[in-house]
Amino acid sequence: MEKAKGIVWDLSDLYPDADETRIEKDMQEALELARDFRTRYYGKIKAADCDAARLRAALQDYEAMLEKIYRPYVMASLLFSADGQNDHYKALLAKAQDINSRIENETLFFGLEIQRMPEKQAKAIIGDPQIGHYRHFIESERLFTPYTLSEKEEQIINRKNLSGRTAFVNLFDEFTSSFLWEIEIDGEKKTLTDSELRQLMRHPDAELRYRVKKAHDGKYGDNAIIFTNIFGNIIKDHATEMELRGYDDPMQPSYLRNKVSAEVVETMMRVTMDHYSLARKYYELKARVLGAKKLKGSDLYAPVAKSQWTIPxxxxxxxxxxxxxxxxxxxxxxxxxxxxxxxxxxxxxxxxxxxxxxxxxxxxxxxxxxxxxxxxxxxxxxxxxxxxxxxxxxxxxxxxxxxxxxxxxxxxxxxxxxxxxxxxxxxxNMELDRETRMQILASKLEDFLGTISRQTMYTLFERDAHLEGGQRRLAADELCNMWIKRRNEMYGDVVDFLPEERWFWSVIPHFIHTRFYCYAYTFGALLVLALYHQYEQEGTAFLPKYRRLLSAGDSDWPEKLVADVGLDFRSESFWQAGFRVVDSLLNEFEDAVRWA
Ligand SMILES: [Zn+2]
CATH class of the missing domain: 3.40.390.10 (Collagenase (Catalytic Domain))
Incomplete structure (x- = not known):
């Protein structure tokens, strides 16, 4: 088995011969540039006389400094990714990280000063043609301005977070990464990690999958006191911070981060819920493929094909x-x-x-x-x-x-x-055997249903938990019941979940790490499917628009970039178009199943 033997990258476009003297020299120069940047601009951006010309010059200098650090930093991290056992590369990467964080400290003031510019002055600068393509960068930096507290208050929050929210996040990570499970495989007891268990949930043996799922989720239930405390405190902390900063919806910071509006996200989630039936139909078909009357919760990731297609x-x-x-x-x-x-x-x-x-x-x-x-x-x-x-x-x-x-x-x-x-x-479109065809369709459908329907279900649960838990402390059972309610909305009675799966809310790290992150997956996936649908309708006329969208990078609001392709986030039909693609894949899957 060759397995891509010899296909290795050539990093000489970044640094010929991986010249470490040059890499380290570039890092030092970048740090010098950052210090220089601070000397020149500290206090000058939020100053009353700052105009578009000054800000533009500062942005260009800032970019030149970032260019200088990115190249050696990326080089170090690529060398390390390719050979993580090389102590030399480890040291080089550690050095790059150290210098990068020093650079961030030196230049942290820049973003803060852009945020703290008086509204009128900022408006004038954003409207000035001299600011050119940087307009959107400034607008994005200032999104959080109305919710930012005084410098002193921000510092206090940051320092108290270390023993507050951050401490709970770290506890969650340390605790869950220490988890090991004893599972019997082929008559032999084995001690396995989380990622090994996840692999086994895709195992062809249904009885093994069942035991694995039961053990996995059950362990979270055994530690319910800890997970209920961690999640409860994360919710309470978020509620306190929302109140201090003047947000009126626990999801609002995520709208700003994603640069989308609450109405758009609401529409997207509503349309997604309207299409939960696609997931139910898929899992019913999957049960038939697996020869089961009804799927168990441990069968969701079961393989639909016995053989694997080898592709050198x-x-x-x-x-x-x-x-x-x-x-x-x-x-x-x-x-x-x-x-x-x-x-x-x-x-x-x-x-x-x-x-x-x-x-x-x-x-x-x-x-x-x-x-x-x-x-x-x-x-x-x-x-x-x-x-x-x-x-x-x-x-x-x-x-x-x-x-x-x-x-x-x-x-x-x-x-x-x-x-x-x-x-x-x-x-x-190729001539493939039925099993391979089913495998392709199942894997795409499971991807889409996982990122679209399930992540919306997660978000709805998370919102319930925050709305209720922001007011009063929730008991473990209440969280489980909230979870089951949202889960049943999606799966109906198509899947028999294991009793231990009521604890699955405590498995999802996003709820702890980054509040209201999950719907971004739904958003991204449906957006792509809507674009794909557009391509199917328009053919080659779609190409120049798609090219424009990709080359626009982060130069405008997502809504505007997509409007340029002729699509509108605000309309329900935009989101429905994505489901039309899923539906047609599902019909193809149904055909493949019926051949049998
Ligand atoms: Zn990716």
């Missing part, structure tokens, strides 16, 4: 590039470079980090992609996904500068998930 790297690369070239020969050409110029590290080897990523460096350099390619269908999808990100970076790099280069959160997965859709179409 060269074939995978061809599939991905062909799926792009059916869409746009230009894009396929851009991505062909990723292979010919070696932007990709695909081989599996000891010491290399797991998973996959695409790292966009700066607009002046190309992105780098890391995958661990193991000759199966999932690997091909991962490759398509990361190359989608790479395309986004390349196109944004053509038009944007560093501060407007990285797409906003709700658009961050646009090109990657779109690339997965292109690959899906390509595969489904």
């Amino acid at each position: 790297f060269d074939e995978g690369r061809k599939l991905v590039l062909d799926s792009f070239s059916d869409f746009s020969p230009e894009f396929a050409g851009l991505l062909e470079q990723a292979f010919s110029k070696r932007w990709i590290d695909a081989e599996v080897r000891p010491g290399k980090r797991g998973g996959a990523f695409c790292h966009g460096v700066t607009p002046s350099t190309h992105p780098y992609v890391l995958v661990n390619y193991v000759d199966n269908l999932d690997s091909v999808y991962t490759l398509a996904h990361e190359l989608g990100h790479a395309l986004h970076d390349v196109l944004a790099g053509e038009q944007q500068t560093l501060l407007t280069y990285h797409p906003p959160l709700v658009l961050a997965e646009t090109a990657s998930v779109f690339a997965e859709m292109l690959l899906t179409r390509k595969l489904l």
Whole structure:
């Protein structure tokens, strides 16, 4: 088995020969630039005489400084990702992190001063043509202005957080990462970690899956006192902070972070709930495929196919590039470079980090992609996904500068998930056996139902918990009942959940780490499907618009960028279009099931 042997990236575009003297020199120079920046601008941005010309000059200097640190920082982190056992790279990365955090400290004032500019002055600057494409960056920085407290108060909150909210987050992380389970496999008792258990939930043996799920969720229930306390305090802390800062809705900070409005998110969640029936239909079909009357909660991730399709790297690369070239020969050409110029590290080897990523460096350099390619269908999808990100970076790099280069959160997965859709179409148009076809459709449907329906269900539970728990302390049973109520809205009586699954709310780290993060997944996925639907309707006329959307990076509000493609977040039909794509995949799955 070759498994992409020899497919390693060439980092010489960043630093020839990985010249460490130069890498370290660049880091030092970046720190000098940051200190210099502070000397020149500290107190001058919030000053009454700051005008568009001064702010523009400051933004350009700030970007030049960021360019200087990003290159060595990314280099260090790529070297480390490729060979994590190399002590040399570990030290280099630690140094880059240290210098980067010193740079952040030196320049922290800049964002704060932009926030603290008097409203009238800020308006004048934003309206001044001299500010050019930086307008949106300034607007985004100032989103939180009405909710920011005095400098002294912010400092107190920050310091008290260390033993408050942050302490609960750390407790959650430390506690859950210490969890181990004893599971009997093939007559042998094994001690397993969380990620090993998650793998087993995809095991073909239903009885094993059942025991694994029971043990996994049951452990959270056994520790209900701790999880109820942690979540309860996170909720209370959030409520206190909302009150201090003057927010009137626990989800409001997340709207600002995602740069979308409450009405848009409401519409999206309502339409999603209206389409919960798609999830029910899918899981009923899945039960039939597995030969069960009804699915158990432990069957949701069960494999639908017995055999795995083997796809060597060269074939995978061809599939991905062909799926792009059916869409746009230009894009396929851009991505062909990723292979010919070696932007990709695909081989599996000891010491290399797991998973996959695409790292966009700066607009002046190309992105780098890391995958661990193991000759199966999932690997091909991962490759398509990361190359989608790479395309986004390349196109944004053509038009944007560093501060407007990285797409906003709700658009961050646009090109990657779109690339997965292109690959899906390509595969489904091929002559494939029934089982492979079912496997492709099931994996896409489970992805979409997982990111769309289930993340909305999570958000609805989280909102219930915050609205109620902000007022009074919730008991463990109350949280479980809130969870079951929202879960039943989605699954109806199609799935028999295990009694232990009532604790699943305490498994989800987002509730602890980043409040109201989950609906961003729904948002991103439905947005891509709506775009894909648009492409199916318009054909090649869609291409220039899609190109514009990707090259716009983070240069305007998501709503405006998408309006330019002819879509409107505010209308229900926008969100319904996404479900039409899911529905048509579901019909294809149903056909494949019925062949049997
Ligand atoms: Zn991604």
